[in-house]
Amino acid sequence: MSRERFETFKKALRQRQPDMTVLTDKVHKAQNISAILRTAEAAGIGHIHMVRPERGHLVYHNTAGGIGRFTSQTVHDTIEEGCSALRQQGFTLYAAHWSERAIDYREADFTRPFALIMGAEKRGLSDYAAAEADAHLTIPNMGLVESYNVSVAAAIILQTAMEQRVRAGLYERPLEEDDHYWTTLFEWMHP
Amino acid sequence: MSRERFETFKKALRQRQPDMTVLTDKVHKAQNISAILRTAEAAGIGHIHMVRPERGHLVYHNTAGGIGRFTSQTVHDTIEEGCSALRQQGFTLYAAHWSERAIDYREADFTRPFALIMGAEKRGLSDYAAAEADAHLTIPNMGLVESYNVSVAAAIILQTAMEQRVRAGLYERPLEEDDHYWTTLFEWMHP
Ligand SMILES: C[S@@+](CC[C@H](N)C(=O)[O-])C[C@H]1O[C@@H](n2cnc3c(N)ncnc32)[C@H](O)[C@@H]1O
Numbered sequence: 001m002s003r004e005r006f007e008t009f010k011k012a013l014r015q016r017q018p019d020m021t022v023l024t025d026k027v028h029k030a031q032n033i034s035a036i037l038r039t040a041e042a043a044g045i046g047h048i049h050m051v052r053p054e055r056g057h058l059v060y061h062n063t064a065g066g067i068g069r070f071t072s073q074t075v076h077d078t079i080e081e082g083c084s085a086l087r088q089q090g091f092t093l094y095a096a097h098w099s100e101r102a103i104d105y106r107e108a109d110f111t112r113p114f115a116l117i118m119g120a121e122k123r124g125l126s127d128y129a130a131a132e133a134d135a136h137l138t139i140p141n142m143g144l145v146e147s148y149n150v151s152v153a154a155a156i157i158l159q160t161a162m163e164q165r166v167r168a169g170l171y172e173r174p175l176e177e178d179d180h181y182w183t184t185l186f187e188w189m190h191p
Numbered sequence: 192m193s194r195e196r197f198e199t200f201k202k203a204l205r206q207r208q209p210d211m212t213v214l215t216d217k218v219h220k221a222q223n224i225s226a227i228l229r230t231a232e233a234a235g236i237g238h239i240h241m242v243r244p245e246r247g248h249l250v251y252h253n254t255a256g257g258i259g260r261f262t263s264q265t266v267h268d269t270i271e272e273g274c275s276a277l278r279q280q281g282f283t284l285y286a287a288h289w290s291e292r293a294i295d296y297r298e299a300d301f302t303r304p305f306a307l308i309m310g311a312e313k314r315g316l317s318d319y320a321a322a323e324a325d326a327h328l329t330i331p332n333m334g335l336v337e338s339y340n341v342s343v344a345a346a347i348i349l350q351t352a353m354e355q356r357v358r359a360g361l362y363e364r365p366l367e368e369d370d371h372y373w374t375t376l377f378e379w380m381h382p
């Protein structure tokens with residue numbers, strides 16, 4: 001463990017955004033989950049939520065470019081369970097979804113505590129998540145495609161969230177060197 | 192063919208940006224190529240360039256969510272060939288790449304004619320493309336990940352390119368109803 005590596009860990013941990021997360025609604029392709037995990041971590045998200053897809057389990061560990069070690073995941077059995085857990089923790093629920101009530105994703109306020117719900121590859125968002133969400137966010141486009149790949153859509157939205165939070169100074173919050181901080185640093189340092 | 196569908200085609204065709212393209216430098220995963228194709232089309236890119244990966248060929252047709260029909264591709268055997276073709280067509284070459292001379296992607300001028308070169312999944316950008324590029328664009332992040340998935344990186348950069356072009360009015364250029372326009376419309380209408 002070099003001094004430099006230690007400083008990198010401290011900086012990343014300081015920039016973590018515990019009040020921002022992602023909930024995948026039965027996204028099942030390993031490559032998509034892995035890409036979402038990497039993109040989320042890049043925006044400072046240390047913990048993500050996933051609803052288990054019907055078939056198969058979530059195999060993402062080996063494909064996440066080693067980033068799995070620096071993030072943690074909660075796997076929910078149902079979308080109901082996932083939404084209710086996030087509600088209890090005070091997150092506003094934004095669903096990436098096209099609907100009559102959808103707003104342009106750039107109009108959403110990403111500086112408040114929020115969870116971004118992403119729909120599955122073929123099936124899209126579940127009816128339950130669509131009904132439960134506080135807002136539907138849509139990414140308008142200039143072409144003929146109907147939708148983006150799910151990890152691409154997550155990245156476009158999270159990039160805007162990150163920029164809003166940079167402007168609001170949320171990556172420069174004073175560091176609380178509490179138990180969680182030291183435990184995490186310790187874990188990262190001892191693979 | 193409904194009147195509505197016809198109008199959708201006309202609008203999309205009018206918004207196409209012939210002076211913007213992507214060149215993939217041996218990107219080989221079908222899912223990534225497909226995601227890049229969709230994202231590019233969403234930004235108004237009707238034609239993309241790809242350098243054939245060493246092994247296997249490019250199988251993207253079935254996975255591109257049907258968008259292959261509305262876009263065309265040139266496959267080059269080598270990166271040298273790809274770069275030189277784009278140079279001849281007057282494109283500035285931007286490579287998504289981290290290096291000493293890299294600039295923040297938001298500082299690049301995307302309103303000029305440009306091709307965005309994307310590196311391969313594991314290997315990244317080839318030395319040739321890195322040397323040949325007019326500028327290297329990097330996407331800074333707040334976490335510990337070293338890189339984004341290639342289709343995610345392409346999307347983040349193209350989204351900014353699209354926004355710059357919206358502001359510059361480039362999606363509102365007067366429509367030239369030339370041979371290319373009518374041929375393309377005809378093709379789209381008769382699958
Ligand atoms: C491949 S899409 C699902 C497509 C599905 N056929 C549908 O119509 O919902 C997977 C997920 O990516 C997100 N997504 C894709 N394109 C989007 C867009 N333009 N706006 C908002 N979310 C999008 C949504 O969460 C969606 O459920």
Ligand SMILES: C[S@@+](CC[C@H](N)C(=O)[O-])C[C@H]1O[C@@H](n2cnc3c(N)ncnc32)[C@H](O)[C@@H]1O
Pocket residue numbers: 286287288289308309310311312313314315316328329330331337338339340341342344345
């Ligand atoms: C998965 S990355 C390749 C990683 C490879 N190990 C390397 O170090 O280059 C695939 C491609 O995505 C693009 N990319 C990924 N993250 C990027 C970033 N933060 N900035 C610019 N381009 C990036 C680059 O074109 C890169 O070659």
